[in-house]
Amino acid sequence: MDYLPDDNSRYKDVDYWDQRYETERSFDWLGSFSKFQHLLEKHVHKEDSILILGCGNSSMSGDMYGAGYRSITNIDYSSVCVGTMSARHAGCPGMTWHQMDVRRLSFPDASFDVVVEKATLDAIMVEEKTPWEVSPQAAAFIHQALTEVRRCLKPGGRFVSITFASPLFRKRLYARTEYDWSIKKYGYGEGFEYFVYVMTTGEELSPEDAALEKRLLEAPESPPATVVATQTKDEEDFLFRIDC
Numbered sequence: 594m595d596y597l598p599d600d601n602s603r604y605k606d607v608d609y610w611d612q613r614y615e616t617e618r619s620f621d622w623l624g625s626f627s628k629f630q631h632l633l634e635k636h637v638h639k640e641d642s643i644l645i646l647g648c649g650n651s652s653m654s655g656d657m658y659g660a661g662y663r664s665i666t667n668i669d670y671s672s673v674c675v676g677t678m679s680a681r682h683a684g685c686p687g688m689t690w691h692q693m694d695v696r697r698l699s700f701p702d703a704s705f706d707v708v709v710e711k712a713t714l715d716a717i718m719v720e721e722k723t724p725w726e727v728s729p730q731a732a733a734f735i736h737q738a739l740t741e742v743r744r745c746l747k748p749g750g751r752f753v754s755i756t757f758a759s760p761l762f763r764k765r766l767y768a769r770t771e772y773d774w775s776i777k778k779y780g781y782g783e784g785f786e787y788f789v790y791v792m793t794t795g796e797e798l799s800p801e802d803a804a805l806e807k808r809l810l811e812a813p814e815s816p817p818a819t820v821v822a823t824q825t826k827d828e829e830d831f832l833f834r835i836d837c
Contacts, residue, residue, distance in 0.1 A: 622649075622712035623755055623787045626656035632779045632789050633709075636751050639663070641706035644745065646695050646738075647713030650674060658685050666705070668693040696737040703747045711755040714738070714766075724762035735766055743772050743794065752792040759788060765809060767792060768802040776802055 626633075637643065639661045645654055648667035658665060667690045669675055679690040693699060695713065717738075718724075718731050727735070742752050752774065756763060760778050767776050767790060775796035779789040798806065 621651050626653045629781045636791050637707050644705045644708045646710040663687040698741045698745055700745050702744055704745045706747055707751050708742045709753045715756050746794050748795055750794045754790040756788055768806045
């Protein structure tokens with residue numbers, strides 16, 4: 594089956610994912626766990642309670658479990674995905690799967706030490722025309738999701754976001770005082786660089802990130818005259834079909 598949709602907007606359609614998950618066994622956006630394991634191990638401890646947003650049929654949760662992480666809650670909005678992955682990992686005590694919207698998490702406050710998302714927020718933004726001016730609809734969606742993430746994190750908890758988006762674009766969404774977290778950025782990959790952002794609750798934004806928030810509140814920044822792309826093509830061209 595050809596899993597590439599005819600239109601980018603289909604990446605936001607649960608029916609597309611339900612159909613895809615019925616036949617596709619596994620796909621890992623932005624590389625497998627082994628590519629960024631060295632970064633996660635610095636911020637995610639084996640005893641942490643972990644929530645994976647938009648888990649899909651990625652091998653990441655299973656690989657993390659195999660690496661010694663034993664408390665992993667996975668959510669996805671596709672019931673087909675949740676059913677398939679739950680059955681596949683039935684022999685993994687401490688691993689659970691739930692159908693859920695990232696904007697309306699049904700967990701109590703301060704439930705998790707760590708929340709992880711890998712390309713989930715990227716998929717939400719597939720129809721954006723420019724990363725400099727996110728549409729009000731996408732901005733509201735992202736803010737709802739991040740507010741829920743923050744609510745569900747324990748004091749000192751970490752939100753780990755794995756994405757293709759550079760700090761130039763993604764920090765514009767994360768650098769908000771109301772989230773009450775600091776931001777650290779890491780990179781991995783060869784040829785095509787991916788990014789790992791670690792937000793730690795209860796820590797202040799750096800002076801640089803606080804200044805960015807202030808500028809954005811005062812007046813949106815104008816895009817540069819030219820954005821040069823030097824990276825090579827990803828395994829699936831989803832990333833390059835985003836209009837940015």
